[in-house]
Amino acid sequence: MLKDFPSSFWRDAAKDDPTTSVHQDVTAEVAVVGAGIVGVVTALELAEQGKQVVLIEAARFGTGTTGYTTAKVSAQHGLIYAELIKTLGEEKARLYYDANIEALRFLEGQVESLGIDCDLERQHAYMYADSSSSAAKLLEKEDEAYATLGIDGGDATGEVNELLPYTVKKATVMHDQLQFHPVKYLQGLMKRFLELGGTFYEMTRVTGIEYGSPNRLTTEAGHTVTAKDVVVATHYPFNDFKGLYFSKMEVERSYVVSAEIPSAQFPEGMFISVDSPHRSLRHVKLDNGQKMAMFGGENHLSGHEKETFTCYENLGEFAHRHFGLESFTHHWSAQDLITLDKVPYIGRMTDDTPHVFVATGFSKWGMSQGIIAARVITDLIMQRRNRYEDLYDPSRSKWKLSDATRFVKTNADVAKEFIKGKVKRAEKTLDDLGFDEGAIIDHDGDHVAAYRDTAGNVTLVGSACTHMGCTVNWNQAERSWDCPCHGSRFKPNGEVIEGPAVKNLPRK
DSSP: OOOSSOBOSGGGGOOOOOOOOOOSOEEEEEEEEOOSHHHHHHHHHHHHTTOOEEEEOSSSTTOSGGGGSOOEEOSOOSSOHHHHHHHHOHHHHHHHHHHHHHHHHHHHHHHHHHTOOSOOEEEEEEEEESSOHHHHHHHHHHHHHHHHHTOSEEEOHHHHHHHSSSOOSEEEEEEEEEEOOHHHHHHHHHHHHHHTTOEEEOSOOEEEEEOSSSEEEEETTSOEEEEEEEEEOSSSOTTTTTTTGGGSEEEEEEEEEEEEEOGGGSOSSEEEESSSSOEEEEEEEOTTSOEEEEEEEEEEETTOOSOHHHHHHHHHHHHHHHHOOOOOSEEEEEEEEEETTSSOEEEESSTTOTTEEEEEOOTTOHHHHHHHHHHHHHHHHTTOOOTTHHHHOTTOOOOOHHHHHHHHHHHHHHHHHHHHHHHOOOSBOGGGOOTTEEEEEEETTEEEEEEEOTTSOEEEEESBOTTTOOBOEEETTTTEEEOTTTOOEEOTTSOEEESSOOSOOOBO
16 A cells, blocks of 8 residues: 655655755856766765855755665666676776776765764665566676676576565675665765855755856856866756767656565665666665665656556555555655766766866666766866766767667657657546546647646646656646656646756646
8 A cells, every 4th residue: 555645765764854945146166067976976075175166956955866766876777787898898887887886885884974874784785586587687798797897796596586575586696786775875975065164045946157268157046156177966967968969868757665574584785677667676674673664666767657546556566466565655656867988978068168076877876886987077176087978978988789760769769758748639628627636638629738626626737848848747646747758747836846957847
């Protein structure tokens, strides 16, 4: 049994401190836009280097993707290393592994030195195939990649069959990875950032940037933030037309349900399946001696799934079937950006904007790669060489055939969704719209997005996403309008939830 409206377990630790938004023009050495793991770690790193930093968040602290993750901090990113060896070569594949492992060890040292209580603990990370022979063969290739690159791990089929309550065909382990509480972690970093004289503004949406020396950010309220260096850490870049980032990433949505379970009934370790449907498992040790078990999966392209609540129900059924769970304390979802070559874009946004930096496209693994991003960008701003900057350089241009193929497919899908939205008929009439229901309707000859709340009040907003004009779809589980082209999301009243859109859907 699921609660009606989504809520994240991590957000239970959030504090309702008074908010301060940008209410006048502001000047700083560095402006960091986005207060998730990338933004906060970057802001703190720069403040520790003596930089005057202003950190800006469009919503409340910790409400972005970092507050809705599974919070695994790992260098095991699914079936990645065999693919990287094939597409980028052994040297860069090993560099990718080193960068992530270095991020894990940095996190451990940071948490210890700052005394942050964020439930950080080492756990082995396991991948498994439970039914598909082809997926099992892919894991065998991944084992070979581990051996080639000298990765601490390998076959763990027997071990996983002892840990999980169902049989797997093949499993692979990477030892000594991490899991933690992401919101508690950010709170600890923010405390230190403010102690060092950093400035933080919430409820301030940045809507544009004037590139120059210095750069000038424009806020929704009309104020400006002027800074020599700007870090765009908004998950999906709000200025994505610069560098055509919208054409180089896919947007996926995934889901999590959580429930309390006796500790002995849930294994140690972090698990993810590589066959379909994908399943992700991890836990949190609770003060009452039990574990909070988390089950993730049900990935799909954002805005493409009509029955989104079914995604939660499928995860709940999985947890019931294998672990006997009947009810769930929380359920939530998040979006992930996947680049053409599966390697994030971290560094200077474009060659002609040397003081504007971006971090995006973490392919579901933003906790480790967010730390990498913060450290790479900090070194770039401080004019220090970082051994990983070329690997993650957003301007890397030597596409492989697989990159070009993915580029064509991604943009063909966007074009298809754009056209489909313009020609599809209205889904309902206003009279047909039920309570707590949204749909595209025909109203006075115009397609509009309509929502009727539980009290019967109706809100009408424009149906064209304010990013690039694709027609939004109703997401019943989240009560949001989701764009199927680039993943922008809006509240029923049209307010932006997450970008790349920065403008609200117009009220009708």
